[in-house]
Amino acid sequence: MKSIESMNIKNKKVIIRCDLNVPIIDGKILDNNRIKESLQTINYCIDNNCKIIILAHLGRIKEEKDLKKNTLKPVSIELSKLLDKEVTFIDKTRGKKLETAVSNMKSKDIILVENTRYEDLDGKKESNNDKELGKYWASLGEVFINDAFGTLHRAHASNVGIASNLPSCVGFLIEKELKVLKELDKPEKPFVVMLGGAKVKDKIGVIKKLVTKADYILIGGGMSYTFLKAEGYEIGTSLLDKDSIDFCTEVLKKYEDKIVLPVDIAVTNEFSNDEEYRTVDITDIKDNEMGMDLGPKSRKLFKSYLSKAKTVIWNGPVGVYEFSKYKKSTDSLLKYLTDNNIRTILGGGDIVAAYNNAKLKNKVYHASTGGGATLEYLEGKKLPGLEAIK
Ligand code: AMP
Secondary structure (H helix, E strand, O other), X not given: OOXXXXXXXXXXXXXXXXXXXXXXXXXXXXXXXXXXHHHHHHHHHHHOOXXXXXXXXXXXXXXXXXXXXXXXXXXXXXXXXXXXXXXXXXXXXXXXXXXXXXXXXXXXXXXXXXXXXHHHHOOOOOOOOOHHHHHHHXXXXXXXXXXXXXXXXXXXXHHHHHHOOOOXXXXXXXXXXXXXXXXXXXXOOOEEEEEOXXXXXXXXXHHHHXXXXXXXXXXXXXXXXXXXXXXXXXXXXXXXXXXXXXXXXXXXXXXXXXEEOOOEEEEEOOOOXXXXXXXXXXXXXXXXXXXXXXXXXXXXXXXXXHOOOXXXXXXXXXXXXXXXXXXXXXXXXXXXXHHOOOOEEEOOHHHHHHHHHHOOOOOOOEEOOOHHHHHHHHXXXXXXXXXXXX
């Protein structure tokens, strides 16, 4: 894998694929972390007198009405602010306007091209890695730098497509992310994996891969109820991933001593923040109740395992953290890990959003910018975005 520092980029026209997929509501960026994480590579290219063309995606584009809310325009303003430098936003993903702007660039100029997924409206050209599109984008520059860790597990035109047509390398963010994940090949022990989030199905690969290496796997959040059901508990209307019950039964049987499940939970009658809730032992969930968060005994139990850990990887919140009533356990465990300086890697997506919102006093060892990419790496899968660069 070629690093940016081993690539001759001086005075070149470079295309950087960044991950600028930030949450935006009504044109307002709620969390600019991914933009900040992209700055090192962009600044390095500025220092090397490059002409810089940035490609990135935002959200999903399925129909015409998705276009406006997923424009990268607000991102270009934020990026310009953070770089303290003009960023020219081109509201097209191809065509004369883009080509003219590119041919008029001077050293250190920066262009941000509109959301690459605008191309998905016409036959999913970006997401299906349309050959012509990758070639076209590659024709705009001389060197390709992939720095979008969050999309490494996807073969899209704006990563794999361009890399197939230009001398390519990875940027500083991808290098940093991979370095940390690599440490998990031989983690300092005890090694604790904490999993939450909605579906067991999405985490089966990781559980299979890590269950032998990990000393303990703590399971909370929506996915824990399928495990509890497999153990024979009644889980009321809590999330259930029926197709995964057999898998859970098998893992629990084989690795009884490693899998740790909640012992009490916060339950309510409706998936909302408005209803009253009560805390019950897992033996006492009523038919009309659903689990929304861990209870105090479970938090204490999880902390007792985390307290011994030398390495922790955590993917997925242990409760419905989007609701203020049910973010208590996710926040409390995050605080515990940072307060106690436990070497923790947060595996992207929701858990990193929860971490950023929690505004903790101490920082976690590593908060990844990519949830899906992290999971697929941990599962031992090849990441197409990386393979294309190799
Ligand atoms: P995932 O994408 O699988 O990591 O799932 C993240 C989502 O799981 C978040 O939106 C959480 O609100 C949700 N989640 C966590 N705990 C629960 C729960 N007990 N019941 C329902 N959803 C949950």
